[in-house]
Amino acid sequence: MGKRSSRDITRRGFIKGTGAASLILFIGGVPLLISACGEKKETIKIGLSTPSTGAAAEKGQVLEHGNKDAIKYINEEKGGVGGYKIELVWMDNGYNAAAMVNNVNKFMDSRCVTFGCSSSAMMAAGMSVANQNGFSGLAVYGAPVIYRPPQHIYGQLPDYGDDFVVFAQYYKNHLWDGQGKPTVVMHLLNNSTGYGAYDGARAKAAEMGIELLEPVFEHTASTTSETTSLNSIRSLDPDILYIASTPKPSSVIIKNANELGMTGGRMKIACGHAGMTKALVDLAGADVSEGVYGLFPTVNWDDNVPGMAKVKEYCQRYHPADFGNMDYIASWCQSLIMVKAAELAIEAIGYESLSKGNQGAWKNFEDYGIKALNNYDVEGLQGPVSYTPGDNRLSKSLRVFQVQGGNINPVTDWIEAPVIEYEKLDWFGKI
Amino acid sequence: MHLPAGIRNFTYAEDMAIFRTRTQWVLLILLFVLLFTIPLFMGNYWLSIIIIIAITIIAALGLNLLTGYCGQLSIGHAGFIAVGAYTSAILTGQYEVPFLLGMLGGGLMAGLTGLLFGLPSLRVKGFYLAITTIAAQFIIMWVISQWGTMTGGFVGLTVPAAEILGFSFTSSTSKYYLVMTICVIAVFVAKNLARTRPGRAFVAIRDNDLAAQVMGINLFRYKLLAFFTGCFFAGIAGSLLAHCYYGFLNPEFFSIKESILYVGMIIIGGLGMTLGPIFGVVFIRLLERLLSLELVPFLESTITVFPSGWASGVTPMLFGLIIVLFLIIEPRGLAHRWNKFKNSYRLWPFSY
Numbered sequence: 001m002g003k004r005s006s007r008d009i010t011r012r013g014f015i016k017g018t019g020a021a022s023l024i025l026f027i028g029g030v031p032l033l034i035s036a037c038g039e040k041k042e043t044i045k046i047g048l049s050t051p052s053t054g055a056a057a058e059k060g061q062v063l064e065h066g067n068k069d070a071i072k073y074i075n076e077e078k079g080g081v082g083g084y085k086i087e088l089v090w091m092d093n094g095y096n097a098a099a100m101v102n103n104v105n106k107f108m109d110s111r112c113v114t115f116g117c118s119s120s121a122m123m124a125a126g127m128s129v130a131n132q133n134g135f136s137g138l139a140v141y142g143a144p145v146i147y148r149p150p151q152h153i154y155g156q157l158p159d160y161g162d163d164f165v166v167f168a169q170y171y172k173n174h175l176w177d178g179q180g181k182p183t184v185v186m187h188l189l190n191n192s193t194g195y196g197a198y199d200g201a202r203a204k205a206a207e208m209g210i211e212l213l214e215p216v217f218e219h220t221a222s223t224t225s226e227t228t229s230l231n232s233i234r235s236l237d238p239d240i241l242y243i244a245s246t247p248k249p250s251s252v253i254i255k256n257a258n259e260l261g262m263t264g265g266r267m268k269i270a271c272g273h274a275g276m277t278k279a280l281v282d283l284a285g286a287d288v289s290e291g292v293y294g295l296f297p298t299v300n301w302d303d304n305v306p307g308m309a310k311v312k313e314y315c316q317r318y319h320p321a322d323f324g325n326m327d328y329i330a331s332w333c334q335s336l337i338m339v340k341a342a343e344l345a346i347e348a349i350g351y352e353s354l355s356k357g358n359q360g361a362w363k364n365f366e367d368y369g370i371k372a373l374n375n376y377d378v379e380g381l382q383g384p385v386s387y388t389p390g391d392n393r394l395s396k397s398l399r400v401f402q403v404q405g406g407n408i409n410p411v412t413d414w415i416e417a418p419v420i421e422y423e424k425l426d427w428f429g430k431i
Numbered sequence: 432m433h434l435p436a437g438i439r440n441f442t443y444a445e446d447m448a449i450f451r452t453r454t455q456w457v458l459l460i461l462l463f464v465l466l467f468t469i470p471l472f473m474g475n476y477w478l479s480i481i482i483i484i485a486i487t488i489i490a491a492l493g494l495n496l497l498t499g500y501c502g503q504l505s506i507g508h509a510g511f512i513a514v515g516a517y518t519s520a521i522l523t524g525q526y527e528v529p530f531l532l533g534m535l536g537g538g539l540m541a542g543l544t545g546l547l548f549g550l551p552s553l554r555v556k557g558f559y560l561a562i563t564t565i566a567a568q569f570i571i572m573w574v575i576s577q578w579g580t581m582t583g584g585f586v587g588l589t590v591p592a593a594e595i596l597g598f599s600f601t602s603s604t605s606k607y608y609l610v611m612t613i614c615v616i617a618v619f620v621a622k623n624l625a626r627t628r629p630g631r632a633f634v635a636i637r638d639n640d641l642a643a644q645v646m647g648i649n650l651f652r653y654k655l656l657a658f659f660t661g662c663f664f665a666g667i668a669g670s671l672l673a674h675c676y677y678g679f680l681n682p683e684f685f686s687i688k689e690s691i692l693y694v695g696m697i698i699i700g701g702l703g704m705t706l707g708p709i710f711g712v713v714f715i716r717l718l719e720r721l722l723s724l725e726l727v728p729f730l731e732s733t734i735t736v737f738p739s740g741w742a743s744g745v746t747p748m749l750f751g752l753i754i755v756l757f758l759i760i761e762p763r764g765l766a767h768r769w770n771k772f773k774n775s776y777r778l779w780p781f782s783y
Contacts, residue, residue, distance in 0.1 A: 016454070053723075053744065053746060053747065091723075091724065092723055092727065094723060094746070097677065097681070097683065097684045098483055098676075098684075099719075099723065101479060101483075101676060101677060102476065102479050102480055102483070102720070105474075105475040105476040105478070105479040105603065106475075106476040108474075108475050108476075109474035109475050109476040109477075110476075121681065121683060124587055124679055124681060125677060125679065125681070125684070127678075127679065128589075128590075128677060128678020128679045129479075129678065131678075132592070132601045132602075132678065133475075143586070145586050145587055145589075188585070190576065190585050190682070190683075191585050191681065191683050192585065192586055192587060192681070194585065195584065195585040195586040196586070198586075199586065218585070427580075
């Protein structure tokens with residue numbers, strides 16, 4: 001074997017040199033590659049995140065389907081918005097806060113003009129990043145802490161605090177026939193879904209002549225029995241048991257209450273709109289949930305409104321298992337509202353300004369799209385949507401429903417929830 | 432440490448050096464250059480992933496000191512992270528303490544909490560200590576959620592952005608630099624802590640606490656020191672999570688699942704090595720994103736015979752399967768595999 005000269009490349013030298021060259025190419029070449037990549041044109045990008053896996057999957061998947069089907073309807077039958085197709089950037093957050101923050105950053109990087117989120121807890125996780133960057137978002141379900149003080153997150157529907165206020169109003173006017181003040185006990189999901197309703201109760205109960213009994217009871221999303229807490233509630237003998245939760249834990253509470261003989265009597269059970277869906281009736285059983293009241297901010301499936309035909313058509317075609325679930329309608333409406341805002345923005349400032357998907361585009365979308373919404377009827381599927389300065393809830397109307405014969409039927413017309421300036425209350429969100 | 436052929440140590444300083452050869456120094460400098468030029472070519476999304484990885488590394492380093500070096504199993508790490516997060520948020524939000532002091536305050540409070548819950552380690556060990564730390568997780572989160580007037584309870588707590596000398600860290604790039612700087616410092620501290628007298632005491636306690644005591648190591652002092660140090664790191668990570676990642680705190684962000692995930696990270700990465708938590712965290716966080724962002728949409732769009740949404744359940748299933756397979760194939764962790772690779776590279780073509 002010949003003697004190796006100092007000029008010969010050794011194996012290690014070769015590997016070192018290759019590694020160094022690769023690193024330099026990577027650092028220098030990646031920006032070039034990224035800038036060279038073309039992007040799809042002629043679309044408006046909208047970001048959407050749903051908890052399609054994890055603790056809230058039973059709601060998240062239905063919400064995902066409603067969103068996607070509505071976008072499909074807009075693209076296929078209406079040709080998109082202003083002649084431009086809607087490109088949906090959908091990401092599952094898995095009901096995980098860290099994933100939600102990543103998702104919001106992904107939406108911003110993907111040049112979405114706005115984003116939507118179904119879950120109040122997940123919107124709470126992602127709203128800080130969105131607010132810091134001026135990136136507007138639309139929450140299907142929200143708690144007061146998401147909208148107060150008003151920044152860049154908007155509520156498609158009234159928040160959980162509004163649910164309580166509207167039900168309390170309905171109860172006093174139509175169901176209460178006693179003397180003095182009706183008493184209410186709250187059973188809350190241990191997150192902003194539950195405590196958002198508590199905020200509304202604390203803010204308005206006394207003013208409405210309702211006595212809020214303490215303590216409030218809370219449960220987790222994975223609870224399997226609330227018999228202990230319900231026994232305590234039974235000893236308090238309230239007029240109203242208000243459950244602010246998602247369908248699965250709500251159904252557990254209602255079933256346990258039924259087992260303890262607390263249903264069908266003087267005490268009324270009411271659910272906030274996070275729980276008042278077909279899934280609740282399916283999980284609890286039609287007999288057990290008979291007579292349960294609830295709030296919901298959209299129409300139900302039997303309402304004869306202009307948009308219902310398409311909702312039914314697409315649901316039965318693509319997701320028949322979701323038929324009858326009002327979450328599907330809620331997320332369908334969310335897509336319609338975001339598209340309407342995009343339409344208004346395109347009419348006002350043109351496609352080019354929005355397509356950049358940068359901070360300027362986000363501001364334009366918010367100023368000329370969301371804030372331009374004025375009495376948009378959402379094809380009759382929910383209360384009218386309007387932006388009011390100082391109030392980021394785009395719709396303030398709710399209806400009271402009741403489970404009757406296994407169906408969720410409305411018992412009132414639209415009731416408007418008042419604005420509550422929570423940030424002026426010394427106990428709200430302060431430490 | 433194995434050294435390349437022809438390299439010898441002639442002084443104690445050379446023998447103790449972490450970076451001994453010119454190649455190692457060059458690679459280290461290149462790594463720093465890469466780390467600090469990343470924002471030039473990565474968008475908000477990847478920066479946010481790297482930020483959460485860096486914050487998780489800080490927390491995992493603390494857990495590795497406690498569990499990997501000292502052998503005190505802790506399955507309540509997310510609780511200690513929460514203590515640091517809320518303490519820092521309250522100090523900066525209500526008392527207008529500067530961010531750096533608030534962060535240190537968060538670390539100290541988490542460390543003191545770790546001291547408190549580390550007291551049982553003097554009487555119990557192994558699985559019994561693990562149960563104690565699980566109890567710590569639940570107790571801490573219960574206190575946080577019930578102490579609504581201070582922590583905001585389940586409604587949540589808005590956290591001000593990190594601010595140093597009037598500069599507010601609100602953009603992804605600025606947050607990245609802040610978090611990465613603290614992460615590098617944390618790795619440096621953890622590496623050197625393991626080489627000090629307390630670090631050697633931790634290892635002695637882990638290997639045989641009775642023998643360590645016989646040798647004169649004060650178990651009481653060093654076990655509590657391990658808990659304090661590990662939880663201090665967790666508190667620092669919590670503060671960064673609050674100010675530089677979420678911007679809003681809710682008890683749901685610090686669940687028992689997170690605590691178990693941290694234990695999984697240090698096991699997969701390699702216990703008892705500073706590099707272990709780094710590998711473990713990067714592997715787990717990237718795997719999470721790969722499965723949920725790439726695999727699920729691919730499966731949904733490719734296999735349409737099943738009902739829509741079927742692939743969402745694949746993520747947790749595959750995640751668990753990969754972790755189990757990994758533990759079977761390489762139970763000593765990624766860092767051990769990396770060390771084996773380096774040694775074989777140095778010794779090639781010889782096998783030893």
